[in-house]
Amino acid sequence: MSSQVSTLSRWSMFLGNLFEHYDAALFGLLSPFLAPLFFPGQDPITALILTYCIIPLGMVARPIGSLIFGYIGDNRGRKEALVIALTGMAIVTACMGFMPTYHQAGILAPVLLSLGRILQNFFAAGETIGGAIYLIENEPESKKDMTSSYYNASTVAGILIASFGVSFLCALNIVQDCWRVLYFLGSSTALFAVTLRMKMKVDHSTPKPPPPTLKFVLSTCWKSRQALVAIAVASGFSYASYTLALVTMNGFVPLVTSITTEEMMHLNTVLLGFDFLLLPLFGLLAKKFSREKMMVMSGVAAALSGFPLFWMLHGASLAAVIVIRTSLVVIGVWFSAPFHSWSQQIVPASRRYTVISFAYAIGSQLLGGPSAAISLWLYQKTDWVVSAGLFWMGLGLLASFLIFRQQAEEEELPEVLAYQEY
Secondary structure, eight states, rough: OOOOHHHHHHHHHHHHHHHHHHHHHHHHHHHHHHHHHTTTTTTHHHHHHHHHHGGGGGEEEEEHHHHHHHHHHTOOOHHHHHHHHEEEEEEEEHHHOOOOOOOHHHHHHHHHHHHHHHHHHHHTTTTTTHHHHHTTTTSSOOOHHHHHHHHHHHHHHHHHHHHHHHHHHHHHHHHHHHHHHHHHHHHHHHHHHHHHHHHHHOOOOOOOOOOOOOHHHHHHOOOOOHHHHHHHHHHHHHHHHHHHHIIIHHHHHHHHSSHHHHHHHHHHHHHOOOHHHHHHHHHHHHHOOHHHHHHHHHHHHHHHHHHHHHHHHTTTTTHHHHHHHHHHHHHHHHHTTTTTHHHHSSSGGGHHHHHHHHHHHIIIIIIIIIHHHHHHHHHHHHHOOOGHHHHHHHHHHHHHHHHHHHHHHHHHHHGGGGGOOO
């Protein structure tokens, strides 16, 4: 790595990103078990849909948080934004561990659960993209794709640890009694990362901040509007790919096969380990074949393979489910490995934190976040297994088109490339 990024700073970025995705994945993975605790009066499918609907509640909080932390990161320094974001996440996650259930607090329980997710999303808006920016923008061009894949590997590591924790509690048959412990462990990890981050060197390279007005922040996003839209859709597809393979399937497969939720959780942990190993490989491929081509091909692969993969899911055996979910994981990794290096390439450095954070917030929450609920809703309305994959397939096709168009415009107007400001 560049000498500008110390080992301490590097680990604080990886741990912060790991925790953010551990926290997000934990709620999704626990949803089938939390559903009867927070919505006990509903039938199983409706309770699960209501629980999944809490996931996209960050749709408002995350974009607002991205604008606030983006402004801080672009104008007052990366360190200040990253320390505040991670500290807030650690506190809110600890509070999630004390959350009362419906039998303890009535209707207030799902309200508090939703509020916790909103606050988590607000602070998380400054973490994932901010950490990636801090690392990748200090790398030489030849190492950006590998750093992007390693950073995404810390994403998968967080999801993997969450999956292992839930799977372990399932094996002991105590998940509905001890789920709070997983939140306390996550909060402790985040606080440790905060202590590392406090020792980071202050970034003196950022310009003096202009007046912090809403007009200034919005004009910053407007100047990069085409890149913002492309990043938003791309992040939505990437988020939906992980959600589909590693969250939605845990509740969906038991509805259409004889496989139990507990069996799905164990399989989930194994697949995450596979995902973790794949990311560096696809980082190398992005360096060889170009990040844009890889992402476009992945989106097209999702659109073409989604129908047969979901068609085979009805009444599928465990072996068939493994093949289907492995295919979904490969497509997701294929797309996400070069995502951070690609997104930073198309946005100028002076507004990078704001634009990418806002685009990621919009895409992940507006498009990716609701994907689990949308997939189950489509299946509930049509009773057609393939319908659960239609939203994801459409996102893949749209993401491919926008990335291809963005690349074509950059080739025609090379002066707008992000690195012109260095």
